[in-house]
Amino acid sequence: MSAKDHLQAFFYPDTVAVIGASSTPGKVGHTVVSNMLQAGYKGKLYPVNPNAKVIEGVSVFNDIESLPRGVDLGVVAVPRGSVIPSLKRLVSVGTKSVIVITAGFKEAGKDGYALEREIVEVCEESGMALLGPNCLGMINASAGVNASFASGNPIPGSIAFFSQSGALCVAILDWALGENIGFSKFVSLGNKAVLDEADMLEYLNEDEETKVILGYVENVERGEEFLRQARRASLNKPVIMIKSGTTAAGAKAASSHTGAIAGSDQTYSAAFRQAGVIRVDDVATLFNLAQAFSTQPLPKGPNLAVVTNSGGPGILTADTADRSALSMAALSQKTVQRLQEFLPSYAAFYNPVDIIGDADAERYRRTLGVVSEDSMVHSILVLLTPTATVEIEETAKAVIHTARKSGKPVFACFMGKTRIRKARAMLMDAGIPCYAFPEAAVKAIEAMYEFYLWKNRPEPVYKEIERDRARAMQVIQTHEQRNVAEIVEFEAQEIVKAYGLPTPRTVLVRSSEEALVAAEEIGYPVVLKIASPDISHKSDVDGVKVNVRNANEVMRTFHEITSRAQRMRQDAYIAGCLVQEMAPPGVKEVIIGFKRDEQFGPMVMFGLGGIHVEIMKDISFRLAPLSRQDAFEIVREIKSYMLLKGIKGEQPVNFTALEDILLTMSQMALDLPQVWEAEFNPVLVNHERAMVADVRMTLQLKR
Amino acid sequence: MSAKDHLQAFFYPDTVAVIGASSTPGKVGHTVVSNMLQAGYKGKLYPVNPNAKVIEGVSVFNDIESLPRGVDLGVVAVPRGSVIPSLKRLVSVGTKSVIVITAGFKEAGKDGYALEREIVEVCEESGMALLGPNCLGMINASAGVNASFASGNPIPGSIAFFSQSGALCVAILDWALGENIGFSKFVSLGNKAVLDEADMLEYLNEDEETKVILGYVENVERGEEFLRQARRASLNKPVIMIKSGTTAAGAKAASSHTGAIAGSDQTYSAAFRQAGVIRVDDVATLFNLAQAFSTQPLPKGPNLAVVTNSGGPGILTADTADRSALSMAALSQKTVQRLQEFLPSYAAFYNPVDIIGDADAERYRRTLGVVSEDSMVHSILVLLTPTATVEIEETAKAVIHTARKSGKPVFACFMGKTRIRKARAMLMDAGIPCYAFPEAAVKAIEAMYEFYLWKNRPEPVYKEIERDRARAMQVIQTHEQRNVAEIVEFEAQEIVKAYGLPTPRTVLVRSSEEALVAAEEIGYPVVLKIASPDISHKSDVDGVKVNVRNANEVMRTFHEITSRAQRMRQDAYIAGCLVQEMAPPGVKEVIIGFKRDEQFGPMVMFGLGGIHVEIMKDISFRLAPLSRQDAFEIVREIKSYMLLKGIKGEQPVNFTALEDILLTMSQMALDLPQVWEAEFNPVLVNHERAMVADVRMTLQLKR
Structure with a gap:
C-alpha cells in the first residue's frame, strides 16, 4: 500500500486520533479536538495526552501504543522533537494516514530539512499517507471532519480547495464563511513532504462531492505527475489555480517561504495551459469562477445575450465582452420581432436588449423567455439597476425561472448593494451567480466557455517520427566520452540526418x-x-x-x-x-529549439529569426510531447505570425513543413535525455519547403 | 452670465422649486420633494403643482409665475411636452439653474433631438444653467440637497462622482450606501444638453469639499475644453474615469443609448493620458482608487514595504507589485538589524517582512515603526491573516498609529471577512483603506504613485518652430482652388521647406x-x-x-x-x-504623421517603417501640441524602440533629430487646419541625422 491508497481513510476517517490533544483552550491540540466536535464528527475520536483523562468530554488515551490498531487518521500536534517518535509509534499501531500540523521542518533551514527527510522515510517504509508538516490541517464538512486548527467550520459545498499556504487557507475560510461559500474538501498542504497537488488532483477527480477543484501553489516538484493528473482531472471538472511566486520579486519572497524554488513563469503557463488548468492571478477571481462553474452549465458557444433595464451598464458589459473570448450574440430576426410584440417602442431590441428603466418583473420574464429560446444565444447575463420602479425580488424569480427552463447558463448582475441584497441571496441560493458589477460576470462566462472548448477539443494526435535513434546516441556518446558539451555543425548534422530532417x-x-x-x-x-x-x-x-x-x-x-x-x-x-x-529568394528564417525545465521536462520553443526572437522576445512555447494541434498552435501564436502568412500578396510559408520539424524536435527531446538544449537556427522556410540550415546542441555532462 | 456662472447656485441653492411636484408616492415629482426633505434641506423648498395645496407638509405654488424671482435651482419633472414651456416660464422669473429629469429628448430619435435643440436655445439666450435632460438629478449631501429621484441618501464625503448613465448612478448610490462611502457631489449628467463633463471638472477642481473626482463617460463632445479642464483639475486632485463604449461592441451599444457617438479608443487613451486622467476599466477599481486617494497621502516613490504574518499572501503581494509600476523596497541594513533585535529568528527580515503567524499586535506595532522609518520605503502595506493567535483589532490600532506617525501612505489588507469585520471598520473609519485581498491594494498604491509622478513631472516645454506659414498656406490654397485634395511630392516639398525640415x-x-x-x-x-x-x-x-x-x-x-x-x-x-x-548605410526608416480627431483635434503618430506600423501595429500617439517631453516619450513607447536604440553594437539613432521633426509635425497640425492628414514616410534616421524623405498631405476640401 502507498500513501495514495489511504486517501479514502484520510478524507472519510471512521477513527481519528489527536496526538498532543490538550485541555487548554487556545492550544492547537485543543482546537483540533473542539473543531472535530463542532463539525459534528460521528466517528470515534481519540485524544492522546500522557496526563489528561478527559478533554472536552472525550476520554483520553495516555499514549499512542494504547490506541486501537488501524486508526484511519492521526493528527499530530506535538513539539517538533516528538514528531518522528510519534509517527513511528503511529506506524507501529497500523495508522493509515496522518496530518502533521507541527512546523519547523524544511521551511526552517538545514536541521528541519533533515528531519523532514526522516518523515518521508518513515512514510515510504510504512505506506502511511501524510499531510504536512507545517500545515493547518484538512476539513471535509459533509463527513463532519474538521481535522484542523482553523477558526470556524465551513459549510458543505461542491468546491474543493487545496493550498500550499496555510495562511491563505485561514483567510479564505473566514471569507467564505462571510460569503456563504461551501467546500467539499479543504486541504492545507504545508510542506508537501508526502501528499502533494498531484495526489489531491488524482483523488478529487474521482470525488463525487467535488464539482470544481481550486488550488494555490507556489511550486510544483513532481512536474510530470502533476501534469498527468491535472490533464485527467481537467477533462472531467474545472481545475482553477493560482500559481504565485511567478515574478522575480515573488520568487524571491517564495524562496524564503516553505523552502520552495519557483520555476519560470513561462514554463508554468505552458504547463497549465497544456494540462487544461485555468490559471488566475487573484483570489477574488478564483472564487468568482468557482461559483460560476459549480452552479451553471457550460456555454456551448461564445454568444452572450445581455438583458438590461439601463443603457450604461449594458455598454460596459458589451465592452468587456468584446475584450474577451466571448461575442455579443446577434439576435435572430424572429427574436427581434417577438420582442417588438410586447416591449415598448423605445426599448433597444438588439443585444444588449435594453428593456428600459421602467421595466417590471413581467417584462424581464417575457424578454428572458424569448431571448433564451434564440438558438444563436449560448449564455445570458441579466443586468438589473435598482431603479425606483423595478421589482427586484420578482425579477430575481423571473431569472431563476428562465435558468431552470432554458438549460442555458444564466448569470445575474444586480447592481448595487443594499436594495438588491435580498434578491442576490435568492439568486445565489437558486444557483445563479450574482455579481455587483458586470466585469466579473463576463470574466466568469468567458472562463466557462474556454473550458467548454478545452473539454471538447479534438483528441490530441501524435505523429510517428521515423528515426534512427541509435545513430544519434552514437554521436552523443562520443561527445560524452570526449567530455565535449557542444555538438555543432557536421556532427550535429549526423543527428539531423538520423531524424530525417530536411536540410540544405x-x-x-x-x-x-x-x-x-x-x-x-x-x-x-x-x-x-x-x-x-x-x-x-x-x-x-x-x-x-x-x-x-x-x-x-x-x-x-x-x-x-x-x-x-x-x-x-x-x-x-x-x-x-x-x-x-x-536559400531561395523569399525564404524566411525561423528558430525552433528546446530546453529542459527542472520540473516539467523539455519545453519546445518557436519564433522568427532576425529581431523577433532576440529583440522583440516574440516566442511561443509548449512542453513536449507536442501533438499535431500543439504544433499548429505554436506557429500561429507568435505576434509576427502575419509575416509567415505572407504580407503584400506573398504566398504563405509551408506551415505543415514547419510543424513537422517542430514535432521532430519534440521527439528528439524525448529520445535524447542527455541533450539539455537544442536549437535549429535558422530553419529556412518558403511556400514550398522548410529546411534546417544550422543546428546546435548542448549536452548535460556528468561531473 | 453663462451656465457656468450659476454652478454655485446650482450646487448650493438657497431656494429649490420642484416643477411637477406630486403628492402620489412613487411618482418622480413626489420622490424629489421627499428626497429633499430627507436630506435635511435647510433652504426654501417650493413644490409647484396646479392642483395640490400641500405636499409632504410643504406649501405648494400653483404655477411657476407665482414663484419668487431668482430661484437658485428648479427641478423639472413634467411630461415631455411641458418641458419647454416650463423652462421658458422659469427663465421669465429669473431662475438661475435647472435640472430636467424628464426623458424623451436626444436619446429618443428625431423629434426628441429637435426638442433638445430648443432646450439649448432657451438656456443660451437666458444663461440659465441646465443639467440633463434625461437624468437622475444631483445630490450635495453636505448642503442637505438631494435634487434627484434616487432611492436613498448618500452620506457626505470627499468623493465627487458624475456619470453620463443615470442607471450607473442608481447602482453606485445603492452600493456606496452598503459600503459606507460618502460623496461630496453626485451628478447624473444625462444628455448633457448644457452642462457637461468639462463644466463639472472646472467646478469640482475649485470645490473644497471634493478631494477626488470620479466620472463615467460614454462620449465627450467638447473635446478640447474637456482636455483643458481635465489637465487643470488633475494637477490639483486625482481625476479617475471610466470611458465606456470603447470597443466595437460597446460603441454599437452606446450609439443606441443617449445618442452618443463614441470616438476611437486610441484617441481617448491618448487624450486621457495627456490630461493626467487616470483611466480605469471597471466600477470596482474606480472606487478602490477613490478610497485610497481620498484618505492617504501620495507615495513619494515606487518602493513598497510589506509587513505580513504569513508567507503566501506576502508572495502574492510581491508578485503583484512586480507586475506594477511599484518595486519591492530593499530595506536598509540598519532596518534589518533593528528588526533582528526583537523579531523571532525564524521571521523573514527582508521585504516582505514576515513576522510569522504567532505575531501579536505589539510585534506588528514595533515592526511597522521600524519599517516606516526606513527612508527607502515610500509606502507600506500591512497584511494580516486571521490566524488563531493574532490580535486583530489591536493590530488595526497599531496600523492606525503607524499611519498617523509616519506621514507615509499606509494601506491594510486584512484577509477574510467575518473575523476581520470589526477591524476593517476601525481602519476605514481612521482613513486607512482596507482590502480583502492584496491585489486591489497594490493596484491602488500603484495608481497613487503614478499620479505623484504626473503631478511632479517637469513643466511641459514647447519648442518654438521657425517657419514660413504663409508659404505653406500658399500651396494649400492653390490646391483648394484646383479642388485637389492630395498634396504630394514636389509641392509637398514646398511645405516641408517652409517648415525648415531636413530633407535629402x-x-x-x-x-x-x-x-x-x-x-x-x-x-x-x-x-x-x-x-x-x-x-x-x-x-x-x-x-x-x-x-x-x-x-x-x-x-x-x-x-x-x-x-x-x-x-x-x-x-x-x-x-x-x-x-x-x-540614404547612407545603417539608416532606419520611421513614419511620422498626424490625423485629425473629430473630438480632440490633431493626433500625432510615430512608428517604425517596414513591418512595424503596417503589420505589427506598433504605433504610439499623442494629441497636438506635443511638448518636448511628449516627443521624448512617443519615440520610446513603441515596442520596436530597441531597434532605434541600436542592437548588436550599433550606435543609437539621433533621437533629438527625430523629436524635432515630431515637434514640427505637431506645429504644422496646429498651423494648417485645412490639412486633414499628413505623413512623413519614410523619415530616414541614423546616428548623425534625420531627414524627411517623402511627404503626403490630404486636405479636407469644402463641398
Whole structure:
C-alpha cells in the first residue's frame, strides 16, 4: 500500500486520533479536538495526552501504543522533537494516514530539512499517507471532519480547495464563511513532504462531492505527475489555480517561504495551459469562477445575450465582452420581432436588449423567455439597476425561472448593494451567480466557455517520427566520452540526418579544389561555412559567407575563411568548409529549439529569426510531447505570425513543413535525455519547403 | 452670465422649486420633494403643482409665475411636452439653474433631438444653467440637497462622482450606501444638453469639499475644453474615469443609448493620458482608487514595504507589485538589524517582512515603526491573516498609529471577512483603506504613485518652430482652388521647406541630361523618383529606383521611369524625375504623421517603417501640441524602440533629430487646419541625422 491508497481513510476517517490533544483552550491540540466536535464528527475520536483523562468530554488515551490498531487518521500536534517518535509509534499501531500540523521542518533551514527527510522515510517504509508538516490541517464538512486548527467550520459545498499556504487557507475560510461559500474538501498542504497537488488532483477527480477543484501553489516538484493528473482531472471538472511566486520579486519572497524554488513563469503557463488548468492571478477571481462553474452549465458557444433595464451598464458589459473570448450574440430576426410584440417602442431590441428603466418583473420574464429560446444565444447575463420602479425580488424569480427552463447558463448582475441584497441571496441560493458589477460576470462566462472548448477539443494526435535513434546516441556518446558539451555543425548534422530532417544540400570539403567540385554540383550561388568542432559560434571568426557566385569566388572564399579561423583560433582543429545550397529568394528564417525545465521536462520553443526572437522576445512555447494541434498552435501564436502568412500578396510559408520539424524536435527531446538544449537556427522556410540550415546542441555532462 | 456662472447656485441653492411636484408616492415629482426633505434641506423648498395645496407638509405654488424671482435651482419633472414651456416660464422669473429629469429628448430619435435643440436655445439666450435632460438629478449631501429621484441618501464625503448613465448612478448610490462611502457631489449628467463633463471638472477642481473626482463617460463632445479642464483639475486632485463604449461592441451599444457617438479608443487613451486622467476599466477599481486617494497621502516613490504574518499572501503581494509600476523596497541594513533585535529568528527580515503567524499586535506595532522609518520605503502595506493567535483589532490600532506617525501612505489588507469585520471598520473609519485581498491594494498604491509622478513631472516645454506659414498656406490654397485634395511630392516639398525640415538633397530634373548633372553634383549613388502631381503612390507605377550608381544608369533609369509612368497613366502630367541623395548605410526608416480627431483635434503618430506600423501595429500617439517631453516619450513607447536604440553594437539613432521633426509635425497640425492628414514616410534616421524623405498631405476640401 502507498500513501495514495489511504486517501479514502484520510478524507472519510471512521477513527481519528489527536496526538498532543490538550485541555487548554487556545492550544492547537485543543482546537483540533473542539473543531472535530463542532463539525459534528460521528466517528470515534481519540485524544492522546500522557496526563489528561478527559478533554472536552472525550476520554483520553495516555499514549499512542494504547490506541486501537488501524486508526484511519492521526493528527499530530506535538513539539517538533516528538514528531518522528510519534509517527513511528503511529506506524507501529497500523495508522493509515496522518496530518502533521507541527512546523519547523524544511521551511526552517538545514536541521528541519533533515528531519523532514526522516518523515518521508518513515512514510515510504510504512505506506502511511501524510499531510504536512507545517500545515493547518484538512476539513471535509459533509463527513463532519474538521481535522484542523482553523477558526470556524465551513459549510458543505461542491468546491474543493487545496493550498500550499496555510495562511491563505485561514483567510479564505473566514471569507467564505462571510460569503456563504461551501467546500467539499479543504486541504492545507504545508510542506508537501508526502501528499502533494498531484495526489489531491488524482483523488478529487474521482470525488463525487467535488464539482470544481481550486488550488494555490507556489511550486510544483513532481512536474510530470502533476501534469498527468491535472490533464485527467481537467477533462472531467474545472481545475482553477493560482500559481504565485511567478515574478522575480515573488520568487524571491517564495524562496524564503516553505523552502520552495519557483520555476519560470513561462514554463508554468505552458504547463497549465497544456494540462487544461485555468490559471488566475487573484483570489477574488478564483472564487468568482468557482461559483460560476459549480452552479451553471457550460456555454456551448461564445454568444452572450445581455438583458438590461439601463443603457450604461449594458455598454460596459458589451465592452468587456468584446475584450474577451466571448461575442455579443446577434439576435435572430424572429427574436427581434417577438420582442417588438410586447416591449415598448423605445426599448433597444438588439443585444444588449435594453428593456428600459421602467421595466417590471413581467417584462424581464417575457424578454428572458424569448431571448433564451434564440438558438444563436449560448449564455445570458441579466443586468438589473435598482431603479425606483423595478421589482427586484420578482425579477430575481423571473431569472431563476428562465435558468431552470432554458438549460442555458444564466448569470445575474444586480447592481448595487443594499436594495438588491435580498434578491442576490435568492439568486445565489437558486444557483445563479450574482455579481455587483458586470466585469466579473463576463470574466466568469468567458472562463466557462474556454473550458467548454478545452473539454471538447479534438483528441490530441501524435505523429510517428521515423528515426534512427541509435545513430544519434552514437554521436552523443562520443561527445560524452570526449567530455565535449557542444555538438555543432557536421556532427550535429549526423543527428539531423538520423531524424530525417530536411536540410540544405551540404558537402564537407577539405580543400579549395573539393569546394569547387561541390559548388559546381550544388549549383551557384552557394554558401561557405567554416567546419570545426571547436568553433561553435561561426560568426565569431567571420566564418560564414553567403551568395558565393562563381568558381573564382569559391576558391578565394575557402582560403579566406579557413585561414582567418586558424589565425583567430590557433588551437582549433579546422576540418575545412561546408559548401551549402543557398536559400531561395523569399525564404524566411525561423528558430525552433528546446530546453529542459527542472520540473516539467523539455519545453519546445518557436519564433522568427532576425529581431523577433532576440529583440522583440516574440516566442511561443509548449512542453513536449507536442501533438499535431500543439504544433499548429505554436506557429500561429507568435505576434509576427502575419509575416509567415505572407504580407503584400506573398504566398504563405509551408506551415505543415514547419510543424513537422517542430514535432521532430519534440521527439528528439524525448529520445535524447542527455541533450539539455537544442536549437535549429535558422530553419529556412518558403511556400514550398522548410529546411534546417544550422543546428546546435548542448549536452548535460556528468561531473 | 453663462451656465457656468450659476454652478454655485446650482450646487448650493438657497431656494429649490420642484416643477411637477406630486403628492402620489412613487411618482418622480413626489420622490424629489421627499428626497429633499430627507436630506435635511435647510433652504426654501417650493413644490409647484396646479392642483395640490400641500405636499409632504410643504406649501405648494400653483404655477411657476407665482414663484419668487431668482430661484437658485428648479427641478423639472413634467411630461415631455411641458418641458419647454416650463423652462421658458422659469427663465421669465429669473431662475438661475435647472435640472430636467424628464426623458424623451436626444436619446429618443428625431423629434426628441429637435426638442433638445430648443432646450439649448432657451438656456443660451437666458444663461440659465441646465443639467440633463434625461437624468437622475444631483445630490450635495453636505448642503442637505438631494435634487434627484434616487432611492436613498448618500452620506457626505470627499468623493465627487458624475456619470453620463443615470442607471450607473442608481447602482453606485445603492452600493456606496452598503459600503459606507460618502460623496461630496453626485451628478447624473444625462444628455448633457448644457452642462457637461468639462463644466463639472472646472467646478469640482475649485470645490473644497471634493478631494477626488470620479466620472463615467460614454462620449465627450467638447473635446478640447474637456482636455483643458481635465489637465487643470488633475494637477490639483486625482481625476479617475471610466470611458465606456470603447470597443466595437460597446460603441454599437452606446450609439443606441443617449445618442452618443463614441470616438476611437486610441484617441481617448491618448487624450486621457495627456490630461493626467487616470483611466480605469471597471466600477470596482474606480472606487478602490477613490478610497485610497481620498484618505492617504501620495507615495513619494515606487518602493513598497510589506509587513505580513504569513508567507503566501506576502508572495502574492510581491508578485503583484512586480507586475506594477511599484518595486519591492530593499530595506536598509540598519532596518534589518533593528528588526533582528526583537523579531523571532525564524521571521523573514527582508521585504516582505514576515513576522510569522504567532505575531501579536505589539510585534506588528514595533515592526511597522521600524519599517516606516526606513527612508527607502515610500509606502507600506500591512497584511494580516486571521490566524488563531493574532490580535486583530489591536493590530488595526497599531496600523492606525503607524499611519498617523509616519506621514507615509499606509494601506491594510486584512484577509477574510467575518473575523476581520470589526477591524476593517476601525481602519476605514481612521482613513486607512482596507482590502480583502492584496491585489486591489497594490493596484491602488500603484495608481497613487503614478499620479505623484504626473503631478511632479517637469513643466511641459514647447519648442518654438521657425517657419514660413504663409508659404505653406500658399500651396494649400492653390490646391483648394484646383479642388485637389492630395498634396504630394514636389509641392509637398514646398511645405516641408517652409517648415525648415531636413530633407535629402533633391533636384527636379526634366531630362536625362539634367538628371546626369544633378546626380554628378549630389554624388553617387542616387535615388530617382517619378515627379508628377497626378501620381500620389509612386510605387503603383514602379516610379522609384534606389542605388543608381553611375552616369549610364542615371540616363537609362530616367527614361525607364518616365516612359513607364506615362504609359501606365496616360492622363497624368509627368514633370520629370526627382534626383535625390541616397540614404547612407545603417539608416532606419520611421513614419511620422498626424490625423485629425473629430473630438480632440490633431493626433500625432510615430512608428517604425517596414513591418512595424503596417503589420505589427506598433504605433504610439499623442494629441497636438506635443511638448518636448511628449516627443521624448512617443519615440520610446513603441515596442520596436530597441531597434532605434541600436542592437548588436550599433550606435543609437539621433533621437533629438527625430523629436524635432515630431515637434514640427505637431506645429504644422496646429498651423494648417485645412490639412486633414499628413505623413512623413519614410523619415530616414541614423546616428548623425534625420531627414524627411517623402511627404503626403490630404486636405479636407469644402463641398
